[in-house]
Amino acid sequence: MLKRLFSARPSVPLSFRLEDLYDTVCACTRCGGCQQACPRYRQTPLETVSPRGQNQLLRALLEKKWKPAETADSLNTVVLSCTLCGECTLSCAGQVPTAKHVLELRRALRVRTLPFLLRRLLNLRTDSPRLFAFLLHILLWLRRMGAVALLRSCKITRLPFLQWVNYADDILPRRARVFTPGKQNSSSKKQLVYLPSLEANCFLPELAATTVQLASHHYSCRVWTHTPSGLFDYLYGDLRKCRRTVKRLILRHQREKCPPVLTDSIDVFHFLQQMPGLFVRYPRWQKKAQQLANRALFITDLLPKKTTLKKEFSAPVALVSSEILAQNPDERKNTETILTTLFKKNFIHCKQQPFLPAGGYCFTPKADIAFFGKEAVKHLADEQTKTAVTLSGLAQLELEARLRQLYPCAHAVHIAEIGEATYARLHQ
C-alpha cells in the first residue's frame, strides 16, 4: 500500500548536509556484522534492506554516484524498509548509526512527511487535547464500524485529499483515552517531572497513572501533561519544528531548576538522550540539551535492581524488544537484570529476542508489522510465556492485539506495571 502511495509522488532532490552524515556513513567497513542483527534482513535476506546495504546506498547518493530521481520507486521502498530499531548499531564494530542515516534519508526524500490533515489532527494533541480526543474517538468509532475498511477496499482513499485516512489507519492504535492527571500533592520528597509519552497521554491513561504512582514512591512527581517531547516531530516533521519543540522543553526544564525527567517510553528516553545531537551547530543549546539528557530517567531507573521479595513472581515472563534508535544496550540489560531479580528462573531468555517494531514511529508498513508481530508471538509461544514485558506503551498496545488474536493465554504488560506490582509486594 505504502509503495503505491509513494510511487505516485515524484522524488525530490536531496538536500543533505553532507558533512553531518558523510563521516558516519563512511565509517561502515562493510564487514556485515550488522546483517544478522537486523530483523528486516532476517525476514528477507536482501542486501538492499540490510543496514550495510542502506549505508552503501546512502554513501553512493552522497557521492553522487547515482540519481535517486530516476529510481524513486525502488529507493522509497528501500528507505521505508528500515524499522529504525537500532539493533544494527548495537552489533556494529564501529557503532555506525544506520537508523539515523535512514531517518535522514527519509527526511531528505520526504517519504515520511505526514499528510497535511493528519498532521493537523496530531498537532491538536498539544493545542487542544479535548478536541483531539473527540476527533480521535470519532475516527476510531468509524474504524470499528468498518467505514475505514470499506473506504480502503473501494480504493477511495487513493484520492489525494483522503490519503491521510490510510496513514491514520496504519499508525493509530485501536483505542484512545486521554490521560487526566489527578491532583498533584507537593511533599518533602525530591522533585521529579513526568513527561508522558504520546501513547500514555492519549491512548493508555492507566499507564500514565501507574507511572505516576511508581514515581511517587521516591519522588514528589509533577506531570507535564500534553507536553511533546519532540520525538514525533523528529520522526515525522521537519527538523526545525522538532528543534523548536525541544527548545520549549529545555526552557521549561531549566525554568523548573532542572529536575530529573521521567518518561514511560523507551523511545522517548532514547530521544531525550540523543537530543544534544540535534544542536550540533548550536553549542549553547547543545549544552542545555545535554543537561536535560543527563537528567532523563526511564522506569527501570526507579525499580530496585536487588530486592528481598519473599516470593518471586511465578508467571513465565519474557522481554519483547520494540525500541527505536537504540544506541547502547544498557537499558535492555538493566531491564533484564531487574526481571531476572524479580522473576528469577521464571524470566525466560528467548533464543531469539522477540521483536515488534514500534509501528507508529518507525512507519513500517502494516503487512510487515503483522509479520513481525506473528514472529514475536511465535517466539513467546515457543517459550510458553504468559507475560510479555514491553518497554513502551505503543508496543504494549500492538502486542496485546496480536496476543489476543494468536495466543490468548498470554498478555502484554508495560514494565511500569511490573514495577508497581513489585512495590506493592514489598510494602505488603
Next chain:
Amino acid sequence: MHISPTVLQQLQTLLGYENVHTDAPSLLAYAYDCSLSRGRPDVILHLPDTACISPVLRFLYAHKIPFIPRAAATNHAGSCAALKGGAVLNLTRLNRILRINTQERYAVAEPGVITGQLQEQLRPLGFFYAPDPASQNISTLGGNFAQNASGARCMKYGGTLDHVLQANWVFPDGETAVFTRPAPGPDWLGLLAGSEGTLGIAAQLTVKILPLAPHIRTFLVSFSSLEDCIQTVTDLTAEGIILRTAEAMDQLTAKTVEDFMPSGYSTQAAALLLAEIDGSPADIKKEETVFNRVCRANHALAIQSAHTEAQRQQLWAGRRNGYSAMARLAPNVMVGDGTVPRSQLPAALKKVRRILQDYQLRAGLLFHAGDGNFHPQVVFDERQPLDARRVSEAVRQILQVCVDCGGTVSGEHGIGVEKRNLMAYQYDAPTLHLFSAVKKAADPQGLANPLKIIPLQYEEKARTPDALPSAVSALAENICRYKEQKKPCIICGLNSRLKTKGDTLSSRNLNSVCEIDLTNYTVTAQSGVSLTALHKALAEKHVFCSLPKNDKGSLGGAFASGCYPSFYEQVVGIEALLPDGSYVRYGGKLTKNAAGYNLIRLFAGSQGSLGLITYLTFKIYAQEPTRCTQQPFAVQPFDTWWQRVKNTLDPENLFSLPRPLC
C-alpha cells in the same frame, strides 16, 4: 555488459518476477563485499530454492552471461565483485538446515545457512561444527566452503576443506554432480573448496559434526618476546600436545584491545598467547602440567588460567573484539591474511612491523600462532586516496614478505581480486597455468566469477621457477621425449601396487627423505622413497607419521593410489611434473593455504593420470598418531569430471593406464 530485455524477461519467467532485480539500488547494494573492490552487476537473481540453481546456470551459460555466486559477502578478498558485470546469484535464501544426524555425525544444509546458526542447532545436541571463522555469526556455510575458511580451531581440527563430506555441485554450464568423500579418484571436494565460485556452486553441503569437548581449559600467557611465544607452541607440539586454539597478539594490539574492552590482558608483555586444551579431566590435568612447564621454560611472564566459563569468556572477549577495537580507530580496516611456516613467524612479524613503520601505518597484529597465519589489521580512511594507496602498497609488501618466508599470500580469506596480482609473486608460470587449466576444465567459457584468483597475463609477471633437481630434470626430459614421440606411458612409483609390465615412468630414483623439520613438524620427502625407509628416517628423529608401517610401496604411491584417503589432509606441500613436461609447486610447510586451487587434492588419488608427483611435504607428530586406514587398491575408471580435467591437462593422453569403463 548489456543484458537484453528479452533475456531478462526469460529470467523472470524462470525465477519469478520478484526474484529478478535490475533497479539501481539493488545493483549498487550487490556491487561490494567486505573488501575495497567494487564491481557493478547488471542483474540480481535471488534464488528461491536449490532446484533452480542448475536451470539458471544453464540459461546464463547459454547466453554467455557471467555470474557471481554471492551469499553473505563477508569475505575480505573481493570475491563477490562483479568485475565483468553480469548476474549476481544471491544464495542467502537457501538457508535451511535439512538434516542433523548425530548417530552418523553429519549435518546436511543449504549453502546460505549461517555457520553460527548451525552451531546453535548443534549445541543442545552435544555436537559442534569444527571450523569457526571469526565471522561465523554472519558468514554462510557455502561462503566458508567457497573461501575454504578456517579459524582459531584450525590447528587441531582443520579448516572447512576437511569437514565437508559431500557437496551437490552445479558446474557453470548447469551440469550437476555429487562429490563425496571418501571416493575413488582425486579428492574433488578438496579441490572445489576455496574455488571462490569460479568452478561452480554448491547447492547442498553435508558437513561433519563432532561431539562437544567435555572439558576445556583456557590459558592466557604473557611473554617478553614474540619468539618465546612461538617457541612455546612449537615445544608444546613437540610434547605431543595439539592445542585446541593458539591465538596470539602483539603488545600494540593488546593495548588497543585493553583500551576498548578491558579483558585483563597485560599491556607490558611483548606478546600474549591465548591457548586452549580440551579432553577428559585427567588428560587436561596431565597436559596442564606440561603446559605450565613448557611456558616457564620459555620465560613466560605470567600464566593465567580460566577455571569457570565466565572467566573463559572474559579472556576470549578481548581476542574476539580485536576487530571492533581497531574499527573504532578509523573508518576502514584492511585485514591481511598472510601465512608463513610457524618457525618463520617471529622473523616475518618483525619485517611486517618495519613495513608498517616505514609507511607510518597503525595496525594491530593478531595471529593464529599454531599455524603461522597472521592478520595485520591496518586502520585507514579509504576516502583519502593517498592513504588507501599507502595501505595497499604496505599490505602488498607484507604479503610478499610472507611468500619470501616460504609462506602464502592467503591462509584462510582467499584470493578474489584483491590478491590476484600477488599470485604471480607466489607461483611460477607452470603452476598458474595449471590453475588456469583446472578453471578451463570446469568453465571453458570463463563465465563463473570471472577474473578472480588467476592473475591476468601471468606469463610475464610470474616468478621465475627455481632450477630443477637433477633427478627431477631427468624425469622431465623423459616426459618430453614421450611427448615428442607421442608415446603413452604409465606413471608409477615402486610398482608395488600396479605390478604392470607396460612402459612405465617410475619415480623410484627420487628416493630420499629431504628434510625433517622439528620446528614446524613436517617432513619433505621425494615421492619414490619407500615407506619403510621413510619410517626408518623418522624413527631416527623420534617422530611419527600417520602412514602405516607395513606398506611396501612408495610415498608417492601411497598418496596417489587412493589407498589412504585420510592421509590427504596430512599433506601440506606438493611438487609434480605434468604431462607437458612442466613442473608445478604448491604449498610448503604450511598448515593453511587458500591461495589458488588446492593442487594437493587434485593429485591425491589421481593414480598418475594427471602428473608425476616428485616431492611431498606432510605433517609428522611427536607421538604415534592414529594410522590411516587402508583401502584396497583398484585402478579407478574416469568419471565425467575426472575425464574433463584429464582432457584439459593431458589432451594427448600421455599418462595413460588402461582403465575399466565407468
